Amino acid sequence: MTDTKHGRPSLRNSFVAFAVFLAAFYWLVVASYPSFFIFNPADDSWGIRQATLWLSLAGWTMIAVIPAVVLALHALGRSKWLRLLPVAALTWPISVAVNQILLYVRDGVWYVDYLVNHPIFIATDILLPALLMFLWWELREHHGRHELASSR
Numbered sequence: 001m002t003d004t005k006h007g008r009p010s011l012r013n014s015f016v017a018f019a020v021f022l023a024a025f026y027w028l029v030v031a032s033y034p035s036f037f038i039f040n041p042a043d044d045s046w047g048i049r050q051a052t053l054w055l056s057l058a059g060w061t062m063i064a065v066i067p068a069v070v071l072a073l074h075a076l077g078r079s080k081w082l083r084l085l086p087v088a089a090l091t092w093p094i095s096v097a098v099n100q101i102l103l104y105v106r107d108g109v110w111y112v113d114y115l116v117n118h119p120i121f122i123a124t125d126i127l128l129p130a131l132l133m134f135l136w137w138e139l140r141e142h143h144g145r146h147e148l149a150s151s152r
Contacts, residue, residue: 012075012076013075015071015072015074015075016071016072016075018071019067019068019069019070019071019072019075020068022067022068022071022128023064023065023067023068025123025128026060026063026064026124026128027064029120029121029123029124030060030064032120033118033120036114036121037060039053039057041053041054041056041057046102046106048102049099049102049103049106052095052098052099052102053099055091055094055095055098056092056095056096056099058091058095059091059092059093059094059095059096060092062087062088062091062092063088063089063091063092063124063128063129063132065088066084066085066087066088067085067088067089067132069081070082070084070085070088071135074139079139082136082139082140085132085133085135085136085139086132086133086136088132089128089129089132089133089136090129090133092124092125092129093125093126093129096125100112
C-alpha cells in the first residue's frame with residue numbers, strides 16, 4: 001500500500017475506484033443496449049430456455065452489482081465476501097453460452113455475430129468475467145498468504 005499522507009492513492013482507494021468503474025461500465029452498457037439485457041423470459045415458449053433466460057437476467061444483474069460491492073468491502077478489510085466474486089463473474093457468461101447452445105439446438109444457427117456487430121459485448125461477456133476471475137484468484141492467494149503470515 002502506498003502512503004496517503006502525501007496525496008498518493010493507496011491500494012485500498014484503487015479498489016474502491018475500480019469497483020465504482022466496474023459498476024458504472026456495466027450499467028452504461030445495459031443502458032446502451034436495454035433490449036439485450038432487459039427482457040421477459042416468459043415470452044419464450046420453450047421451458048428450458050425460459051429457465052436459462054431467468055438465469056441470464058440474474059447473471060447480468062449479479063455481474064453489474066456484486067463485483068463492485070465485493071471489491072469495496074475488500075477495500076474496507078472484509079475479505080470473506082471474495083467468495084462471491086467467481087459466482088458473480090461466471091453466472092452471466094455461462095448463461096450466455098447455454099442460451100447460445102439452446103438457440104443452436106432450436107434454430108440450427110449460431111447467434112454469436114453480436115460479438116462482431118457490437119464489440120462492446122466482448123468486454124461484458126468475455127473480458128470482464130476473465131478479469132474478475134483473475135482478480136479473485138490473486139486476491140484469494142494474497143489473502144491466504146496474509147492470513148498465514150499473521151498466524152505465525
